[in-house]
Amino acid sequence: METERLMIHGGSTRSGSLGQQCATVDTMAGGRLYRIMVDCGMEFVREDELGMGGIGPTPDFSLLRGGKKIDAVFLTHAHVDHIGSIGALCAGGYLEPEAKIYCSPQTVNIVPIVLNDGLKNHPQYNIFDAADAISRLAVIPAPGECEILPGLKVYIAQRGHIPGNGGIVIPLASGRKGYFTSDECWHNQPVTQASLLPSQSWPTEWIPDEIWGTDLTYGAASTNGSKSKPTIDEEVTRLIEKVREGLDNNRKVIIAAFGTGRIQNVGVWLAKAGIRVYIDGIGREIYRIFQENRWTERDNRLPKLGEGSGIMPVESAKHREHLIRSSEPCVVATTGGMGDFGPIVAYLEAGISHKNFDFYFTSWLDPRSNGHKLVELSKKMERDDEHSECRVKLKMGEDKPRHFPVRASISHFALSAHSPMEKTSEFLQDIVNCRHGKPLDRIVLTHGVQENKAIAANLFMPFSRQIMYGERNTIVSL
């Protein structure tokens, strides 16, 4: 029987993990039932965890097995937890032969990099599946209304967070509409400006009746009377001051950051403060992609890389080695943000046991990552006023875990490109206002640790008749 429904395939496989985003919607349009997938992410899983309990980092596709094939995919933005399993999706044969994978120009350019990277670490797909995924990519040239299948128009809204990030409104046969928020950011960043409220920017006919996916990664600004989290401006100021102090003391400042969005922001923030900064790893390529592709006027123009802007690429492994070995102080922003893979491994190996290195982490850190271990250790050292030598077991890339004495200084800065849930409440209130005070019919909570979902369920209650948890393998009749 042809029924309209929402199915959740993504989620997290353990507590403390953000998991991955992935859902499908079956909707009738032009007399046909279409199956649309929104996002197809990969969870951050350490190599040593793979195969544990049979749970891998991809979404659970079991609801799709043997059923109707997917007619179109929309990727909201180019973060791995939203696009990283697209190769595995192709390998599983879940797509109609003609199915396209729609995304913004920035995402179209980043998907091949992520697919190529994934081939090394998670062999759930091969080079032919990657080529299949790439051949299906189709650009949505600008946010707004878009006919993604014959007779099916959707609405895509710019959402801040990173350049080329969009939420999607999908209509049902009845005219009712559901909205996937994508990751949301309500503050301006060097790479792109904040999300806009629907009342400021959306045509009234695209105001949704339901929310089918949320971004709860950041959590609330303050919970149970605990101290409020620092604002992004406070953290950027603290970062700049700390980097200056490091340089004045002839230190090497290594900033671990995510390659898509965070590194480029860190580069521009520091350069604007008059600090020369090198960028290393995948962040260099993504910087150029953001420079060459703008989706809307709200994606900012990035300065040209080089001496002129003070944001310089690390050109080669030899160049990296020179920066590490020279007696000059320097600032390098590099991937991977959690300290496990990419060039950060070379910097950690060279510097973690040396007093003249500073390591800053700027991303959300998975509890099992090197970054998390180091940040926790430094907090403990501060608390205990510990001056004796500390050692930590780190897993560097593909190598077996080893013990390292820690003599470098470690800091964490919360430079999130997400916003507190209170901002989502304002957004939901705005939608309710656009609906002349009528609450939403349903909110499906996704993309956040369990405790954040529980907080959101309370916080969002005034805006919706029904609130449900969108766990893996949830099916919602629409």
Ligand SMILES: [Zn+2]
């Ligand atoms: Zn994201």
